[in-house]
Amino acid sequence: MPIGDTLPFTAIRWDDILFVALAVTVLGSALLVVTMRDIIRCGLAMILCFASLAGIYVVLGNPLVAAAQVLVYIGAISVLVLFAIMLTQTKNAPTRLVFQTQAVAAAVAAATIGVVIMATVLATTWPAGSSRVWTSTSDIATMLFSQYVLPFEAVSVLLTAAVVGGVLLARREPAARDEDRP
């Protein structure tokens, strides 16, 4: 049985319900990421934030970017961050101060940025269509491998350089290890 565009017996659209639920999850988990004391839980809340953002991309009609978000952000970056947390966490870290001394000033600055962006968005009439359109994956592929093939190759070189740089930065120099030895 197909379900209609709206919630039964009301005029509330399913899209709107999904959007509000996902937006609340995104903002709530983002707030948890920046305020929670235990940094492992911050990392897990970050995964929730990325997942609900992928849901918002689907609501926007862009399944390819949603899939890339799940693969790259949840599958790769979050795991990398969780590994880094586990490697650097000390026993007494969660009991110590979470915020710097300038936390109040930081909150004021962030609230100002948020208010300015909201005021700008509401005051501007965007020259955009009134409804969103589904983005087809084959169109993206055609454009990525014809018009944008040079940036695509540049990004692949950048990723290789980043992997090499990451290994170089994170590895322990053999000479330094020899000096530590008595």
Place this chain on the structure above:
Amino acid sequence: MSNSLDSYLILSGLLFAVGTFGFLARRNAISMLMSIELMLNAVNLTIIAFGAFEPALHTQASVIALLVIAVAAAEATVGLAIVMAIYRNRKTPLVDEYDAMKE
């Protein structure tokens, strides 16, 4: 509500503000990197929203967003490697104890 560009832009603005607060206020270097990821995601949401609502940007926006995701992955790799390298020398992930260049 899900059919107006404004709601997506406001959501991404709020997400960016939350990320800014985390970057400025947290003491842990990895928390700061996570806040940077939040800000990058907010920018990506803006790009996708404009692409969905503006016909001229339709496919370009998705391509740009995919490239941004790839660059963000590179940034996370190098950033975390730097944090690990500093942690090995200083034995703390808290940025306000990195004061070697102060005196």
